[in-house]
Amino acid sequence: MTGDLRELYNDMILEHAKSPRNYRALGEGSLHRDGHNPLCGDRVTVYVQLDGDVVKDVAFQGNGCAVSKASASIMTQALKGKTRAEAEELYTLFHDLLTGKLDPEADEERLGKLAAFKDVGKFPVRVKCATLAWHTLHAALHDEKKPVSTE
């Protein structure tokens, strides 16, 4: 694989794309939202089960490319046990990572596994693939009624 491709399709992303974690629906009482990327037809549903202010469980289902699936999968792992405020912080952090507002090395610790997406910004048309699940999560947490679209 050429260097550039390896940056996008790194082991972490490929592994999560192949075996996404928390790929399921959550039942009654959970928040959920649908997200859609009209460019490529990706669809994702993000489920959040809150216990008071804490994300007790989070899961997703959907159909998408490797980047969008891996992003949703890693997102669910990163969010479990976080407070709403912490989840929002991660949302902003991830957004900043993809839009180049962040030095991934300086923020390595805060990023954790999210650092796997540090080079997606080099593939501008793929940024929306990585952010779809996060936008959908954001809407679920804010109980925004309208469906999420990346367009």
Place this chain on the structure above:
Amino acid sequence: MSIPALPVLPPRAARPAESPMFDVQRVRDDFPILRQKVRGKPLVYLDNAATSQKPRAVLDALQHYYAADNANVHRGVHLLSERATQDYEGARAKIRDFLNAADDREIVFVRGATEAINLVAQTYGRKNIREGDEVLITAMEHHSNIVPWQMLCEEKGAVLRVAPINDDGELLLDEFEKLLTPRTRIVSVVHVSNSLGTVNPVKRIVEMAHARGVPVLVDGAQSAPHLPINVRELGCDFFTFSGHKLFGPTGVGVLYGREALLEAMPPYQGGGDMIRTVSFEKTTYNGLPYKFEAGTPHIAGGIGLGAAVDYLQALDWEAVAAHEHDLLTYATAALSEVPGLRLIGTAREKAAVVSFVLEGVHPHDIGTILDQEGVAIRTGHHCTQPLMDRFGVPATARASFAFYNTREEIDALVRGIHKVREVFA
């Protein structure tokens, strides 16, 4: 403007079947954009169904218009306006000839096939379609031949009927015929499917519809660049295409309409050029085709499209057709050997388009990896979401060829797909 002389090719029968005598290198030299490297690799442009590249003759025509003749058309008394008008109307005549239409009055310049269909829906459609009436399309339409009719049906309380297709992506003609009812007011059907490559039997469709007195619009966005078009032989009432897919500029396209129908249709947009007289009490409209061309048109675009048509007319179309068919056959055979690859669209009558999915890999990932190899294809739903649903896929990868593509480029595509399989092994 001078058109480069192209070699006269021997008749098809004189050539060995396995190597069609089409001088592809010679035509490639006419397309400056093809001579570049992308991401360090020679550009392999296989996204021609999205938009085609432009020969130098088109670029020169655009440059010449803006550098030497730029003026508004149809109204100036000065020389530049006269020259611009002559070239713009000259382009209309070239297009009339290209389509074998009866009269220049039947050639309306629009922004593209999308606007052409909207024009018909909003004029012919609004005038003739009432509550309970039906509009008949097929399951393989582009969104541009679905949404304008949906909007019209919603406004009028009419019904959009959709003729089904089989698993190869072929229209079920019997089912189509059954859907022609006494309430059908118009049939609007794609000539060549952008997603599947299927060539629809539009002549037969026109016969069926006309037997019931129903007019037919043929969306030729994908057929005009690949097949000789003869609107009088097809018998269709409307034919639409986009300039940019026909090796011409973006932002210009054509609506052909039979004169009697166009005459009876109300205008589309109001403004300058489409009027004869205007007072605050009453406006009388201009004749055809100007009644449908409000405002300053895309003059350069029209002239550029005329140059594209000249370029195409100078090619040996039998040789072009044989070459494109060879590309389709070669690509189909090569892709069929890739493990886990499934072709979407396997009609007997096909244009040079191959849509496919790869087991375990989303088309978007295929597109990104191929791009790293310099191979440009389209991935996604190709503006045919209902068709994707029909085949149970969210999207496909699509390679679409033009006469300037080569077997070597298909080899590069296949090598790229093997790379995709390695990444996702």
